[in-house]
Amino acid sequence: PLRKQLQQPQRHANITSQHPQSHLLKRRDALLPIRKALPIWPHAESIRAALRKNNVLVLTGETGSGKSTQVPQFLFSEKWCTKCIAITQPRRVAAISLARRVAEEMGSLFGSQGPAAQVGYSVRFDNATGPNARVKFLTEGMLLQEMLRDPELGQYSAVVVDEVHERSVNVDLILGFLKNLLEVKSNRRKAPLKIVIMSATADVESLVRFFGNGLQSSENGSQHSGAASRVGNGDDVQSESSWSGILSDEEPTANADSIKASRNDLIQKPLSSLPEATHVSTCFVEGRQYPVKTIYLSEPTQDFVEGALKMIFQIHYKEPLPGDILVFLTGQEIIESLEKLVNEYAQKMEKEVPKLLALPLFAALPQDAQQRIFTPAPHRTRKVILATNIAETSVTVSGVRFVIDCGKSKIKQFRNRLGLESLLVKPISKSAAIQRKGRAGREAPGQCYRLYTEDSYNGLEERTMPEILRCDLSHSILMMKARGVDDVVNFPFLDRPPGEALEKALLQLLHLGALTEIGTISEIGLKMSKLPLTPTLGRILLEAAAPERDCLLEVIDIISALSVETNIFLNLVSEERKEEAEAARRDLYKRAGDHMTLLTTVQRYAEENSDRKAWCERHFVSHRAMQNVMNIRKQLRQQCTQLKLLPPSSISSPTSSMPSESHTQNILHCFLRGFLANTATLMPDGSYRTLMYKQTVAIHPSSVMFGRKTEAIVFSEFVFTTKAWAKGVSAVQNDWVGDIVGKVFGC
Numbered sequence: 152p153l154r155k156q157l158q159q160p161q162r163h164a165n166i167t168s169q170h171p172q173s174h175l176l177k178r179r180d181a182l183l184p185i186r187k188a189l190p191i192w193p194h195a196e197s198i199r200a201a202l203r204k205n206n207v208l209v210l211t212g213e214t215g216s217g218k219s220t221q222v223p224q225f226l227f228s229e230k231w232c233t234k235c236i237a238i239t240q241p242r243r244v245a246a247i248s249l250a251r252r253v254a255e256e257m258g259s260l261f262g263s264q265g266p267a268a269q270v271g272y273s274v275r276f277d278n279a280t281g282p283n284a285r286v287k288f289l290t291e292g293m294l295l296q297e298m299l300r301d302p303e304l305g306q307y308s309a310v311v312v313d314e315v316h317e318r319s320v321n322v323d324l325i326l327g328f329l330k331n332l333l334e335v336k337s338n339r340r341k342a343p344l345k346i347v348i349m350s351a352t353a354d355v356e357s358l359v360r361f362f363g364n365g366l367q368s369s370e371n372g373s374q375h376s377g378a379a380s381r382v383g384n385g386d387d388v389q390s391e392s393s394w395s396g397i398l399s400d401e402e403p404t405a406n407a408d409s410i411k412a413s414r415n416d417l418i419q420k421p422l423s424s425l426p427e428a429t430h431v432s433t434c435f436v437e438g439r440q441y442p443v444k445t446i447y448l449s450e451p452t453q454d455f456v457e458g459a460l461k462m463i464f465q466i467h468y469k470e471p472l473p474g475d476i477l478v479f480l481t482g483q484e485i486i487e488s489l490e491k492l493v494n495e496y497a498q499k500m501e502k503e504v505p506k507l508l509a510l511p512l513f514a515a516l517p518q519d520a521q522q523r524i525f526t527p528a529p530h531r532t533r534k535v536i537l538a539t540n541i542a543e544t545s546v547t548v549s550g551v552r553f554v555i556d557c558g559k560s561k562i563k564q565f566r567n568r569l570g571l572e573s574l575l576v577k578p579i580s581k582s583a584a585i586q587r588k589g590r591a592g593r594e595a596p597g598q599c600y601r602l603y604t605e606d607s608y609n610g611l612e613e614r615t616m617p618e619i620l621r622c623d624l625s626h627s628i629l630m631m632k633a634r635g636v637d638d639v640v641n642f643p644f645l646d647r648p649p650g651e652a653l654e655k656a657l658l659q660l661l662h663l664g665a666l667t668e669i670g671t672i673s674e675i676g677l678k679m680s681k682l683p684l685t686p687t688l689g690r691i692l693l694e695a696a697a698p699e700r701d702c703l704l705e706v707i708d709i710i711s712a713l714s715v716e717t718n719i720f721l722n723l724v725s726e727e728r729k730e731e732a733e734a735a736r737r738d739l740y741k742r743a744g745d746h747m748t749l750l751t752t753v754q755r756y757a758e759e760n761s762d763r764k765a766w767c768e769r770h771f772v773s774h775r776a777m778q779n780v781m782n783i784r785k786q787l788r789q790q791c792t793q794l795k796l797l798p799p800s801s802i803s804s805p806t807s808s809m810p811s812e813s814h815t816q817n818i819l820h821c822f823l824r825g826f827l828a829n830t831a832t833l834m835p836d837g838s839y840r841t842l843m844y845k846q847t848v849a850i851h852p853s854s855v856m857f858g859r860k861t862e863a864i865v866f867s868e869f870v871f872t873t874k875a876w877a878k879g880v881s882a883v884q885n886d887w888v889g890d891i892v893g894k895v896f897g898c
């Protein structure tokens with residue numbers, strides 16, 4: 152028996168340590184041939200050589216050529232690469248799914264699966280990076296946060312900035328910070344930081360110029376002038392064996408042409424005509440592109456949901472399998488309603504027709520649902536992926552032969568005049584339409600159905616305007632100030648934002664108390680910059696921590712509910728159940744408005760100890776969204792403890808009971824403090840007009856305040872559709888508003 156006992160633990164050790172590992176290694180080996188077939192594979196050595204030689208590499212290549220998944224794997228065994236590699240992504244969906252994929256390819260665990268995980272990810276409110284991570288995918292916002300904590304990025308050997316062509320405002324900030332970092336000779340860093348800039352379009356020259364100008368040599372700290380060195384320019388390009396050479400006969404094919412043109416441009420230009428640049432390498436990876444036929448509508452349509460629905464079934468009945476369909480739509484709500492319609496119609500199809508499997512893809516989709524998109528369609532089934540522009544370049548799904556493009560996308564637009572930012576549905580640019588079309592020709596010839604006319608296509612803008620030229624800059628400026636950039640006007644912007652927008656943002660930060668009168672960052676501003684929230688929400692949270700307000704836990708509950716990307720209240724309720732839903736929700740409604748209604752919802756959910764899912768079903772509340780709310784709440788509480796705004800004991804303390812009237816007043820005062828620009832008073836004609844920019848707004852039908860009149864309102868969101876709507880509305884009193892205005896403007 153003694154021998155038996157001694158043997159047993161050993162048997163266990165074998166099972167736990169070897170079994171899962173062999174399973175991972177098997178998967179790694181199975182994926183290797185797929186990796187080797189990617190267009191980027193033959194470039195591995197030149198990419199490594201480029202970074203041995205220079206600290207900056209600009210890498211251009213078609214979406215799907217393997218940049219995001221392979222580049223970190225090419226680099227992590229390099230001699231200079233002793234620490235972690237960071238790869239930024241504009242979206243959380245991509246950051247998480249890429250981390251999972253790269254872990255599989257490396258035969259490693261991922262995220263928080265165990266301390267051995269070599270691949271991690273970090274997205275807002277979810278950091279899953281183990282102590283031994285060598286590759287870490289993070290959203291751009293998270294890298295910016297890390298740059299505030301550690302300006303020299305000491306934990307990384309390399310930073311890979313991916314999807315630069317999307318030109319999100321955060322990417323522009325990162326590029327500026329990285330440029331500053333390269334120019335300052337670091338005393339603390341032992342080895343220089345290596346930087347890879349990756350893009351699916353061809354704006355190489357401006358990136359080379361941006362990074363090359365004024366860059367110092369890492370060896371002797373002296374100023375150099377010269378030209379970008381090109382990696383594998385001649386040789387690599389000519390020996391391009393993976394390039395299929397099949398191009399569409401129509402318009403510039405999914406930007407392969409533009410990449411080629413730009414490459415030739417660089418190769419043929421005499422060195423002296425290039426901008427002053429040094430220590431910047433460039434590399435081009437050509438993707439595969441088969442011809443894609445474009446089909447336009449002959450007449451314009453307003454209803455692209457119906458148009459897409461018809462087209463899906465037309466393709467499904469006409470075209471043989473295999474061949475999945477990718478539909479580009481504007482947002483979650485439209486995707487969910489089309490998904491419902493496709494499923495309804497698909498059920499009525501004759502038995503002999505192959506099945507249809509509708510799969511949504513949008514930013515707020517939970518992880519398991521995201522992963523389903525990558526699974527091949529079952530036997531005799533066609534996948535229909537209903538996506539936002541996330542599938543334009545961020546996520547590549549194989550098997551797609553047909554693209555249906557609605558020609559629109561939701562974009563953020565800041566209206567300087569109104570001081571308000573809103574999401575607007577706008578026509579896409581030509582370059583976005585070309586990218587979308589290209590998705591159909593990755594593996595075989597394909598077809599692209601544009602739900603607009605050829606004339607409309609010809610009238611589209613050439614390129615999508617970089618976000619920095621059209622968004623609220625207050626968050627960016629707060630980040631710059633927190634990093635010690637005093638002169639924001641002379642910050643190295645790839646594209647300089649309009650002066651008016653910079654001014655507006657500085658003014659807003661001043662009003663929020665984040666900046667001092669002389670424009671330096673205040674104590675409050677520093678705290679705001681450390682919170683993963685917009686400056687307004689950050690200010691609201693800090694206000695709630697003030698002793699005279701004393702409502703931090705409640706405000707965290709509300710902010711958590713405002714921060715989830717999905718709707719908390721289900722709006723796809725069938726006609727028969729509408730009344731029942733109304734009655735169940737009335738139970739949660741608060742007269743004070745949407746913010747207090749959210750607080751009640753979060754508190755009731757948190758108090759529910761037996762079956763939270765059933766509680767959600769009874770109240771027509773999304774369980775998925777509420778799980779996210781609870782997760783965000785936990786993280787915000789943790790961050791407040793780190794900032795010493797909360798005692799550590801409150802991290803898991805239960806929510807307080809429903810606040811008294813005076814407490815409600817305190818809570819709404821906090822929202823007024825942050826949302827002063829979103830405060831409107833009742834006009835004699837019954838409309839509401841914002842206090843600061845005199846914009847007329849109406850209360851949105853989704854608000855519990857809809858149809859009610861009150862002397863003043865504060866709202867958390869401004870949407871402009873048929874008219875200007877205020878969403879997330881609470882009733883406030885004129886004298887509270889006066890109180891806050893007095894404090895902010897000192898009158």
Ligand code: ADP
Nearest residue numbers: 213214215216217218219220248252525547549
């Ligand atoms: P790029 O960055 O050049 O757009 P990627 O490295 O993202 O290219 O993609 C390379 C290949 O890996 C693509 O064919 C894509 O289908 C596949 N891939 C990427 N992520 C996943 C995932 N999460 N699951 C399965 N396949 C994936």
